[in-house]
Amino acid sequence: MKILNFGSLNVDYVYTVDHMVQPGETLASQKMEVFPGGKGLNQSISLARAGAEVYHAGQVGEDGLFLKKLCEENGVDCTYLKEIPGKNGNAVIQVDQSGQNCILLYGGSNRTLTKEFIDEVIGHFDSGDLILLQNEVNLMDYIIERAYEQEMIIALNPSPYNEAMEACDLSKVTYFLMNEIEGGQITGKTQPEDILDVMLxxxxxAKVVLTLGKDGVVYRDKEEQCTQGIFKVKAVDTTAAGDTFTGYFLSGVLGGDPVAEALCMASKASAIAVSRQGASPSIPWKKEVEETEL
Known part of the structure; x- marks a missing residue:
């Protein structure tokens, strides 16, 4: 089985602040740093550092060529990563004293995909291969349709959830990996059990993974349900927590690990990631996760 991640690659501009800026407020930041990011890139690097073989498909602009180099340095296959003229996607991220963040996205190169490019990429994959998707690129509904026609297994992180996500046929998705907010937006429910009931x-x-912040994570499919608590660490930056979890979980289950074991490994990797600054730089390697006591 091959893993194709069709997703975003961003340049992250991270501002450290006392609190999130309020409407009408001018706020001085303590520092500004530039990191590689984007949910697609983060999840590809997480998959690769967890030991999976992953191909990344997407587009980088003229100011994002270093993102392609970073993927290659981390063992991500960039055969289907296209360089195009113009501005790369980027994000402006505020991180407060507790490590919480808020993010403003500019799509740039991530949102100029064409149907011809999508057809070309997906044509190189076979029935039973897995495609991982997030909602930071355009033509999501078309990508899902083409992957389904190709009989690929579809894994979706429906973030950010918006009208483009609502246009997608989610019945074609096998793995949903989402947090409580996204689960609520899809189902109209607020309680975890209600969200899972409606999803199934x-x-x-489907196989549904619902992350619950400080309350851990719960997995449910039609045959089993598993829960996993958090590993307590001092949070510095939560930006790539979910992406780290996604990569490690999928690497585990696709590698044959029981769901409970994959949840534990993914939760531990995510805990290590939030204890560090930045998005993709914070993602740990599998050996480190295995050897770290939390």
Missing amino acids: ERYPD
Whole structure:
């Protein structure tokens, strides 16, 4: 089985602040740093550092060529990563004293995909291969349709959840990896059990992973349910927590690990990531996760 991650690559401008800026407020930041990021890039690097073989498909602009180099340095196959003229996607990120963040996205090169490029990439993959998607690129509905026609297994992190996500046929998705907010937006429910009930009622063959912040994570499919608590660490920056979890979880289950074991490994990797600054630079390697006591 091959893993294709069709996703975003961003340049992250990270501002350290006392609190999130309020409407009408001018706020001085303590520092500004530039990091590689984007949910797609973060999840590809997480998959690769967890030991999976992953191909990244997407587009980088003229100011994002270093992102392609970073992927290659981390063992991500960039055969389907296209360089185009113009501005790369970027994000402006505020990180407060507790490590919480808020993010403003500019799509740039991530949102200029064409159907011809999508067809070309997906044509290189076979029935039973897995495609991982997030909602930071355009033509999401088309990518899902083409992957389904190719009989690929579809894993989706529905973030950010918006009208483009609502246009997608989610019945074609096998793995949903989402937090409580995204789960609530899809189902209209607020309680974790209610979210899971609705998800499995609508998509009975799906495998749903619902992250719950300080309350850990719960997995449910039509045959089993598993929960995993958090590993307590001092949070510095939560930016790549979910992406780290996604990569490690998928690497585990696709590698044959039981769900409970994959949840534990992914949660531990995510805890290590939030104890560090930055997005992709914070993602640990598998050996480190295995050897770290939390």
